[in-house]
Amino acid sequence: MRHIQVAEHGDADVLELAESDPPAVAPGRLLVEVAAAGVNFIDTYQRTGLYKMDMPFTVGMEGAGRVIALGNGVDGFAVGDLVAWADVLGSYAEAISLPAERVVPVPETIDPQVAAAVILQGLTAHYLSTSTFPLESGHRCLIHAGAGGVGRLLIQLAKRAGAEVFTTVGAEDKKEVAASAGADHVILYRDVPFDEAVVAVAGERPLDVVFDGVGAATFDAGLKLLRPRGMMVTFGNASGPVTPVAPLTLSTNGSLFLTRPTLGDYIRQPSELQARGADLFRWVSEGTLDVHIGATFPMEEAADAHRALEGRMTTGKLLITPQ
DSSP: OEEEEESSOOSGGGEEEEEOOOOOOOTTEEEEEEEEEEEOHHHHHHHHTSSOOOSSEEOOSEEEEEEEEEOTTOOSOOTTOEEEEESOSOOSBSEEEEEGGGEEEOOTTSOHHHHHHHHHHHHHHHHIIIIISOOOTTOEEEESSTTBHHHHHHHHHHHHHTOEEEEEESSHHHHHHHHHTTOSEEEETTTSOHHHHHHHHHOSSOEEEEEESSOTTTHHHHHTTEEEEEEEEEOOOTTOOOOOOOHHHHHHTTSOEEEOOOHHHHSOSHHHHHHHHHHHHHHHHHTSSOOOEEEEEEGGGHHHHHHHHHTTOOOBEEEEEOO
């Protein structure tokens, strides 16, 4: 079985194509042939050592594919079923062994690549907008990187909830992507400081919440846009991790809330994973959530996929196609 392995932390060149025996069919688990695996910033954090990993490891935290074998004690699935998963390591591979409780059924009307493209980033957008800060009509939010995978989905869910959406992008073509997702105000952050652009539209400290997956480069300015008792949701480190924040900073800026959530804590219970996954695939099937696949890469070009993601050269979702 071919898979992408990391044996030492480093840049994209440390991603190597390796071969091993297929995973065993273990009790309580499914063996799945991977149709597509999603490429995410968490993959790069693990690869570089920002998130420490035991070596060697197979990269990839999400994907979709067909069940090819069932372990003892597995109910509710059959060979041939289309399934998706998120927050399970080892997805850049031709096959993967998955705990049955961490697998989400996918309607046959959905293309496997679409399922792989939406599951992790869609679950992230879901928990951010419905649980971390439950958006409602009248809320004003800022979503950084609105043309990226999470950003584009989060814009759609924010608009579905009735919120007014500000978003940042880095290029004119990305502006069109974010606008097509429903953003009310799209800011080209290379042309104008995003905080000044928000204030020019909505006045001083107008935001209820900032959803920040960029990190170090945007955190401080975003904090100053929040209304008293507003919430900063810093959920990613695309520009590097945020420096430590003194609690008094939150106090003096209006009794602000600060959270650094992670997907695993919002799908820890299988019932919560299934409910969020069911919402996502229902919205995709209904056409109310549009999934944009930016590019697909064969497994042997995984390093190019990482370079494209880290270089901010992408819109939508990047996929690895092992088969």
